Amino acid sequence: MSAEILRRLAFLPVTLFFVATLVFIALRALPGSAVDVLTSQFATAGLREQLIAQLGLDQPLWRQYLIYMGDLLRLDLGRSFLTGRSVSSMVWQTLPVTIELAVASLLVMLIAGLGMGLAAAARPGTVLDVGMRVLAMTLFSVPWFWFGIVMIVVFSLWLGWLPAFGRMPSALDYRATTNFVLIDAVIQRRPELIGPWLAHLTLPALTVGLTSAGILMRLARSSMLDAGARDFVLTARMKGVPRRRIFFRHMLRNAALGILTVIGLQFGAMLGGSVVAEVVFGYPGIGRMMIDAIQTRDYAVAQGAALALAVLYVLVNLVTDLTYRWADPRLRREPGR
Amino acid sequence: MTQRTHEDAPQDAAGRPVARWLPGAVLGAVLGVLRALPWAVVTLCIVLAVLAPALAPFNPVASANAPLLPLWSEGHPMGTDSLGRDQLSRLLYGLRPMIFVSLGAVGLALLVGGAYGVVSGVQGGRIDWALMRAVDVFMSFPIILAAILVLAALGPSMLNLTIAVALSQFPIFARLARALAAGEAARDYVLAARAVGYAPLRIMVAEVLPNIVRPLMVQATSVVALAALTAAALSYLGLGVRPPAPDLGFMVREGQELIFLAPEQALLPGLLIAVFALAVSFCGDQLADERTRPGGLT
Numbered sequence: 001m002s003a004e005i006l007r008r009l010a011f012l013p014v015t016l017f018f019v020a021t022l023v024f025i026a027l028r029a030l031p032g033s034a035v036d037v038l039t040s041q042f043a044t045a046g047l048r049e050q051l052i053a054q055l056g057l058d059q060p061l062w063r064q065y066l067i068y069m070g071d072l073l074r075l076d077l078g079r080s081f082l083t084g085r086s087v088s089s090m091v092w093q094t095l096p097v098t099i100e101l102a103v104a105s106l107l108v109m110l111i112a113g114l115g116m117g118l119a120a121a122a123r124p125g126t127v128l129d130v131g132m133r134v135l136a137m138t139l140f141s142v143p144w145f146w147f148g149i150v151m152i153v154v155f156s157l158w159l160g161w162l163p164a165f166g167r168m169p170s171a172l173d174y175r176a177t178t179n180f181v182l183i184d185a186v187i188q189r190r191p192e193l194i195g196p197w198l199a200h201l202t203l204p205a206l207t208v209g210l211t212s213a214g215i216l217m218r219l220a221r222s223s224m225l226d227a228g229a230r231d232f233v234l235t236a237r238m239k240g241v242p243r244r245r246i247f248f249r250h251m252l253r254n255a256a257l258g259i260l261t262v263i264g265l266q267f268g269a270m271l272g273g274s275v276v277a278e279v280v281f282g283y284p285g286i287g288r289m290m291i292d293a294i295q296t297r298d299y300a301v302a303q304g305a306a307l308a309l310a311v312l313y314v315l316v317n318l319v320t321d322l323t324y325r326w327a328d329p330r331l332r333r334e335p336g337r
Numbered sequence: 338m339t340q341r342t343h344e345d346a347p348q349d350a351a352g353r354p355v356a357r358w359l360p361g362a363v364l365g366a367v368l369g370v371l372r373a374l375p376w377a378v379v380t381l382c383i384v385l386a387v388l389a390p391a392l393a394p395f396n397p398v399a400s401a402n403a404p405l406l407p408l409w410s411e412g413h414p415m416g417t418d419s420l421g422r423d424q425l426s427r428l429l430y431g432l433r434p435m436i437f438v439s440l441g442a443v444g445l446a447l448l449v450g451g452a453y454g455v456v457s458g459v460q461g462g463r464i465d466w467a468l469m470r471a472v473d474v475f476m477s478f479p480i481i482l483a484a485i486l487v488l489a490a491l492g493p494s495m496l497n498l499t500i501a502v503a504l505s506q507f508p509i510f511a512r513l514a515r516a517l518a519a520g521e522a523a524r525d526y527v528l529a530a531r532a533v534g535y536a537p538l539r540i541m542v543a544e545v546l547p548n549i550v551r552p553l554m555v556q557a558t559s560v561v562a563l564a565a566l567t568a569a570a571l572s573y574l575g576l577g578v579r580p581p582a583p584d585l586g587f588m589v590r591e592g593q594e595l596i597f598l599a600p601e602q603a604l605l606p607g608l609l610i611a612v613f614a615l616a617v618s619f620c621g622d623q624l625a626d627e628r629t630r631p632g633g634l635t
Binding site for chain 1: 473478485487573586611619
């Protein structure tokens, strides 16, 4: 177990190095440069050169790469080409927003996916089962961004229940301490922050969570049915254990492992999905910051955002793996792998 | 102990047959139609995309009438967009990149990932280890993020979109092909081929490949929908086909700006993507079901 943790942790720098390099290559290969964005076409050649030198873009690529890697080792993500703000602080500001969204989406996915999967598994072959499977397939096949727009049309435009854009109403004076609103509400003793925050969070979280629930539903259903076909269920039934108890105590416990893995994998996918959802809902998370930075060729910001997302993803996967081992005693007892 | 899976158990836990409330013949007919439906929808989408130049009443990139005509307008059954371009024509043409990219990307990923996996599985040893660790590293990256970066680097175009989506699906095929090929490589006929002195390439292509091609194809069908959705999402983010060329994903993006004025501008193209992806998903599901059912494929 501990050897496995060490092995996985040793792998982490390799992954991060690869990620950092890919990010560097991808953004340097972008057509056009930040200078074109910064200056108008009427800028003098002198001004342009001065800017290029200032941004370090006059260096040969390999030097840019070394400087970039060196800065990374010192955890210095550089400054935005456009605003001059420190990228690290921009990442710290936007990452909590994305984590909030991903966690909320995960909750939605858990409730919807497990609910549908268990309902289908409890009555396999019935109309309920078929209906749930078709629903799962539909949720899985709907484009995330479009589902978000449908939500906006229904809940904001037609019903007017929920706000469609942003994270907080602009009228509300919210100054971030941690930028996790729940934590800030406690620290700053401002419970009135939570209501509007939840209202803005609902649609994006439903969008990402529901479109991811289909996979979980299918997996929960098939894991439960597989568990139901095992001998211990027959034994329990012969002993006269009530069906409900067999379902929740015997089958669910055995099906939980596979379900857990998918939840971890899906959390990673949600970080990706939140990039799209943040663009749809104008949600000020790190994904939207990255897309904006790519479009304005603000290398430093795009790099920082992509790296932060990748690191978070790697860490989540690591934690999932370890949880999986912890949850399955059979894996725990075996040394090494 | 033979494990019963849910696929071959069309009955509930008590052993009662499914859907007792319908007579068998009616149920059979209904199921038959339902099973054929997704294939018909996919075929229709492909036909519409191929015939778009013949079917589209207007040039999809030229302004044809007043902007933002509503649905069912005279001559423009789907209305016009904010630049007065005919929506029906744009929807028809917009199908093309989606279908091209999703099929092309899956084909590319199948080809490259399959070859990669077969080499890894048949060669085994250190080569296998190195190749699979490389896939692990790749998998440790959020897929959509990788695709976004690739597109950012290559610039937006239909071909680059195909490459980016193929890259996002590469690990799926590499891993599956590796697992299947490693299973085959341990069997007697491969041992025999090795003993006779066949070159590794010949073993891979002539011996192992024919035995694993079907599960790979089934997997390919089941990820076409994912490819279509990934491509659409990337287009939506403005990283796909270059405007003004019509593309369903980007049409949703453009339509979203008018969401409070004319929601159908964003809803229609998205609906088309959803219908296509859903139909492809159901097709893939049917193939996967047949594979696991006794007497089916493989």
